[in-house]
Amino acid sequence: MKFSHQHWKRNKMHLKIYTTFCLLVIFTSCAKSENLPAEADSVKTTFSNPVWDGADPWMVKQDDDYIYCFSINNGIAVSSSKFMTKRDKAEYIWKAPASGWNSNCIWAPEIHFIDGHWYVYYAAGVSGPPFIHQRTGVLRSANDNVYSEYQDMGMLNTGDDPDDIAKNIWAIDMTVLEHKGKLYAIWSGWLKQMDTDATPQHLYIQEMENPYTLKGKRVLLSSPEESWETGGPLNLNEGPEVLKHDDQVFIVYSCRESWLKEYRQGMLQIKKPDADPLHPESWIKTGPIFEGNDSVYGVGHVSFVKSPDDSEDWIIYHSKKTTEPGWDRDVRMQPFYWNADGTPDFGEAVRAGKALKRPSGRSRNRTKSNRSIK
Structure with missing residues (x-):
C-alpha cells in the first residue's frame, strides 16, 4: 500500500491539480467507515467478483476458519468466517493511540499465527500527508484466540543501524517468511529517509530473532529496475507476499x-531450496505474473489461501473500480494453478460479474457471529 506521486518538472500545474485530487481521495478513504455484512447461513454454488469493497486484502486460513484482517477508522479489525467469499462481521483488535509514532495512517495490516500467538504487522505514522513517517509496528495476541487482547510490541527497526532506532527508515507492507527453521521479515522501504513521499520503494529482507524483533541488518532484495515494473511517475516495489509450493x-x-491501472504483480523465486534467502543472488525475478486487462484495473497487494478441502489454491487481491487515478478499490478472488515447473499460473484477472465456482469443500456449520465493529 502506498499513497504517493512524483513531482514532474515539465508539468507543475498538472501535478498541482493531481495532488489536490489525490489528497481528497485519501481523506475520503480515511474517514470512511464500514458496516460489515453478517455471514449467511447458506451459500450458493457460484459467486462473482468483486466480493466486497476494500484494499490490501489479507486473508489466512486457520483450521476451518478464514481470518480476514484490515484497517478501518485508524484501527485494525479482524473477522472470522467459514466461507472465503462471505465475510462475517468484524471486531476491532487494536485502535491507534491518540499520540505517538503510530497514531495515524494505519496501512495494510497482516495477521500471522506463529508459535501459539497471532502477530499483526502494520504500517503507521505520526502524521500525513506527506506520508514520510511510515514505520512498521507489531501486535501480539494474548493466546491462540484471534479475538483475544493484543499487546503493542512496538516499532521494528527497519533502518541500517540496529543499535539506533532514532535512525530508523520508512517501511510498509511487512510480511514474514518461515524457511529452514528461521524467521525472516520482508517489507517495502526506502534506501534512506527522505522528506518527500515521492520516493522510490524497494524490497528488503532481514532475519528475525523472534516475531517482534529483527536480527542483524536489512538486505536489499529487489529494486524496480525491469521495464515492466518501471515507466510511470514513480517506481515502486511493495506489498511482498510469500507463496510456497x-x-x-x-x-x-x-x-x-498503486493509484494507476498499470499496478501489477512481479515475482521473486528462490533458485534452490537450500539457498540463503538473505543473499540477493539466491533469487530470480520474473514478471509481470499477474496484471489487469480491459475490464480489471490495477491488480495488487495479494494474499493466498487454500479452499476448505485444501485441494485448490486461491489468490485474493484488490483492483481499481475505474481507470481514473485514485485508490477507490474492491476485493476479488479467483483460483490459480501450477505450471509443470512448479511456478504459479495466475491466469487472467476475471471480469466483474462472471460466475465462478465456489471454493471446493464445505466447512462445518456454525452459528451466526454477534461480533461487530463498534
Whole structure:
C-alpha cells in the first residue's frame, strides 16, 4: 500500500491539480467507515467478483476458519468466517493511540499465527500527508484466540543501524517468511529517509530473532529496475507476499503505481531450496505474473489461501473500480494453478460479474457471529 506521486518538472500545474485530487481521495478513504455484512447461513454454488469493497486484502486460513484482517477508522479489525467469499462481521483488535509514532495512517495490516500467538504487522505514522513517517509496528495476541487482547510490541527497526532506532527508515507492507527453521521479515522501504513521499520503494529482507524483533541488518532484495515494473511517475516495489509450493519459495509483490491501472504483480523465486534467502543472488525475478486487462484495473497487494478441502489454491487481491487515478478499490478472488515447473499460473484477472465456482469443500456449520465493529 502506498499513497504517493512524483513531482514532474515539465508539468507543475498538472501535478498541482493531481495532488489536490489525490489528497481528497485519501481523506475520503480515511474517514470512511464500514458496516460489515453478517455471514449467511447458506451459500450458493457460484459467486462473482468483486466480493466486497476494500484494499490490501489479507486473508489466512486457520483450521476451518478464514481470518480476514484490515484497517478501518485508524484501527485494525479482524473477522472470522467459514466461507472465503462471505465475510462475517468484524471486531476491532487494536485502535491507534491518540499520540505517538503510530497514531495515524494505519496501512495494510497482516495477521500471522506463529508459535501459539497471532502477530499483526502494520504500517503507521505520526502524521500525513506527506506520508514520510511510515514505520512498521507489531501486535501480539494474548493466546491462540484471534479475538483475544493484543499487546503493542512496538516499532521494528527497519533502518541500517540496529543499535539506533532514532535512525530508523520508512517501511510498509511487512510480511514474514518461515524457511529452514528461521524467521525472516520482508517489507517495502526506502534506501534512506527522505522528506518527500515521492520516493522510490524497494524490497528488503532481514532475519528475525523472534516475531517482534529483527536480527542483524536489512538486505536489499529487489529494486524496480525491469521495464515492466518501471515507466510511470514513480517506481515502486511493495506489498511482498510469500507463496510456497512443495520445496519452492516465491515472493509475489506489487509494482508500478498503486493509484494507476498499470499496478501489477512481479515475482521473486528462490533458485534452490537450500539457498540463503538473505543473499540477493539466491533469487530470480520474473514478471509481470499477474496484471489487469480491459475490464480489471490495477491488480495488487495479494494474499493466498487454500479452499476448505485444501485441494485448490486461491489468490485474493484488490483492483481499481475505474481507470481514473485514485485508490477507490474492491476485493476479488479467483483460483490459480501450477505450471509443470512448479511456478504459479495466475491466469487472467476475471471480469466483474462472471460466475465462478465456489471454493471446493464445505466447512462445518456454525452459528451466526454477534461480533461487530463498534
